[in-house]
Amino acid sequence: MANLTASGASMSRQGLSDRFAAWGRHHRFVFKDALLRLFDTPLAAITTWMVVAIALALPIILYLLLNYAGTLRQDWDGSPRISLYLDRNVAEDVAGILTARIAARVDISSATLITKQQALAEFERHSGFGDILNSLPDNPLPALIEITPRSTSGGDIQLLLASLQQEELVEEVVYDAEWMLRLFTMLELAERLTLSIGIVLAVGVLLIIGNTIRLTIENRRSEIEVVKLVGGTDSFVRRPFLYLGFWLGLGGALGAWLVVQTSIGYLSGPIERLAQSYRNDFALQFLGIEETGLVLLGGSLLGVLASVFSVGRHLSRIQPK
Amino acid sequence: MLTFDQVSKRYPSGKEALSGVSFNMEAGEFAFLTGHSGAGKSTLMKLIIAMERPTNGQILFNGENVNRISNSRVPYLRRQVGVVFQNHQLLFDRNVYANVALPLEIGGHRPSEIRGRVRAALSKVGLADRENHFPITLSGGEQQRVGIARAVVNRPPLLLADEPTGNLDPELSKDIMDLFLQFNQVGVTVVIATHDISLVEQIGNRRIDLNQGRLRDSKWPI
Numbered sequence: 001m002a003n004l005t006a007s008g009a010s011m012s013r014q015g016l017s018d019r020f021a022a023w024g025r026h027h028r029f030v031f032k033d034a035l036l037r038l039f040d041t042p043l044a045a046i047t048t049w050m051v052v053a054i055a056l057a058l059p060i061i062l063y064l065l066l067n068y069a070g071t072l073r074q075d076w077d078g079s080p081r082i083s084l085y086l087d088r089n090v091a092e093d094v095a096g097i098l099t100a101r102i103a104a105r106v107d108i109s110s111a112t113l114i115t116k117q118q119a120l121a122e123f124e125r126h127s128g129f130g131d132i133l134n135s136l137p138d139n140p141l142p143a144l145i146e147i148t149p150r151s152t153s154g155g156d157i158q159l160l161l162a163s164l165q166q167e168e169l170v171e172e173v174v175y176d177a178e179w180m181l182r183l184f185t186m187l188e189l190a191e192r193l194t195l196s197i198g199i200v201l202a203v204g205v206l207l208i209i210g211n212t213i214r215l216t217i218e219n220r221r222s223e224i225e226v227v228k229l230v231g232g233t234d235s236f237v238r239r240p241f242l243y244l245g246f247w248l249g250l251g252g253a254l255g256a257w258l259v260v261q262t263s264i265g266y267l268s269g270p271i272e273r274l275a276q277s278y279r280n281d282f283a284l285q286f287l288g289i290e291e292t293g294l295v296l297l298g299g300s301l302l303g304v305l306a307s308v309f310s311v312g313r314h315l316s317r318i319q320p321k
Numbered sequence: 322m323l324t325f326d327q328v329s330k331r332y333p334s335g336k337e338a339l340s341g342v343s344f345n346m347e348a349g350e351f352a353f354l355t356g357h358s359g360a361g362k363s364t365l366m367k368l369i370i371a372m373e374r375p376t377n378g379q380i381l382f383n384g385e386n387v388n389r390i391s392n393s394r395v396p397y398l399r400r401q402v403g404v405v406f407q408n409h410q411l412l413f414d415r416n417v418y419a420n421v422a423l424p425l426e427i428g429g430h431r432p433s434e435i436r437g438r439v440r441a442a443l444s445k446v447g448l449a450d451r452e453n454h455f456p457i458t459l460s461g462g463e464q465q466r467v468g469i470a471r472a473v474v475n476r477p478p479l480l481l482a483d484e485p486t487g488n489l490d491p492e493l494s495k496d497i498m499d500l501f502l503q504f505n506q507v508g509v510t511v512v513i514a515t516h517d518i519s520l521v522e523q524i525g526n527r528r529i530d531l532n533q534g535r536l537r538d539s540k541w542p543i
Binding site for chain 2: 228
């Protein structure tokens with residue numbers, strides 16, 4: 001009898017280390033319990049995980065594709081380039097003198113001659129049509145001078161283009177900057193689009209997980225009331241739901257990782273062929289350990305964040321009656 | 322240990338559940354709280370564990386001012402008060418053992434200690450062989466005793482019981498009352514709300530009677 005109940009003075013007191021150990025014990029218990037409870041309703045859990053997985057995978061795939069497009073930009077040093085195609089009858093030494101004269105101009109930073117032979121060799125290397133060219137009586141390709149202008153401003157370049165057009169031996173002046181700039185603007189647009197889609201979907205994930213937690217809180221209402229009645233603190237009550245958010249986020253991220261890896265496997269063939277046709281040896285890489293870690297961490301954090309919001313809004317409303 | 326000083330409680334609906342209630346209980350006392358249903362018994366108990374806050378007056382428990390206690394301190398107040406609820410407030414998704422262990426888990430006790438205390442509490446209320454049963458399989462009286470075991474497992478200095486014999490036949494009621502008397506004998510302060518006047522008169526302890534929110538105390542008759 002005496003060891004069952006006692007007067008107030010002997011009510012057990014705990015030291016700090018005991019309380020810390022108890023805190024750790026409860027964390028470990030709830031960590032496992034939250035996952036096990038998810039498997040009590042497997043269909044609901046899997047549905048949430050799948051929705052979260054899709055919402056996370058889409059922006060990740062978009063980001064990877066953009067990253068691929070971004071490698072195009074790295075190949076370009078950022079300065080506009082002008083190609084002067086010379087008359088096919090210009091002799092090589094004359095072309096050399098012309099190149100030197102152009103390179104000496106104050107408005108030109110550099111000029112490089114690509115002779116007919118060099119042009120032919122390059123064409124053979126990249127086009128795969130070498131045999132056809134060999135069957136022709138002579139080299140059909142013109143020599144060209146690649147020019148980097150000193151100024152990058154549109155007006156200066158227009159003046160330069162007009163003056164180069166006047167050169168007698170020049171057949172055609174090609175300025176490649178315009179479509180490059182257009183491409184890069186499109187890339188930037190796509191980047192921003194991806195970012196907005198990513199943000200929208202992240203908010204979606206917050207709402208999905210938040211809603212699942214709201215329903216779970218509703219289902220465990222009587223338990224929450226009883227725990228509060230017998231002296232459970234707010235953090236004790238909150239803990240299972242924070243871990244639930246963690247598991248929902250982590251499971252969703254794991255699903256997203258699977259979707260991304262599968263997509264990469266599916267897309268890598270065509271993308272490599274596309275890259276090769278642009279003289280680029282880019283290949284879509286599977287997510288490595290670091291990126292995998294980042295995806296899983298990001299997903300779990302989103303889950304916990306959703307849980308914090310949801311628990312903050314719904315838990316305080318539940319008071320024992 | 323428990324002092325009510327001119328405590329009033331008015332609900333937002335305008336109904337005054339308690340008006341100017343004052344009484345004092347020493348540690349180790351045993352008192353009945355009587356009155357018709359709606360006389361304010363439940364409200365008084367809810368005020369002690371801060372489920373409700375008084376509109377006026379002061380409540381002191383173990384030297385602490387209950388009406389000014391912050392929300393974050395409320396759980397620690399509740400750990401010092403064992404409450405037996407009229408509707409038992411058991412969790413039906415876990416067995417008897419887990420129900421009784423709940424206050425100890427919340428209190429952060431060691432698993433070995435929890436095991437010992439839960440078994441002791443269950444054998445005290447005569448349910449030692451039912452620890453793996455689920456509450457739904459128990460009779461009303463057995464559920465009531467699970468609630469009692471849970472209320473005392475934490476060894477609180479104050480034990481409150483709201484109509485603990487409400488739905489029980491006289492013989493079972495007597496058993497339950499004997500349990501409370503035993504707890505009282507080892508020093509627990511006990512307050513039992515009941516409208517079972519015959520039982521109260523049979524035991525003959527102090528009686529705090531509420532009538533339409535006002536108090537008549539047998540210890541200090543007005």
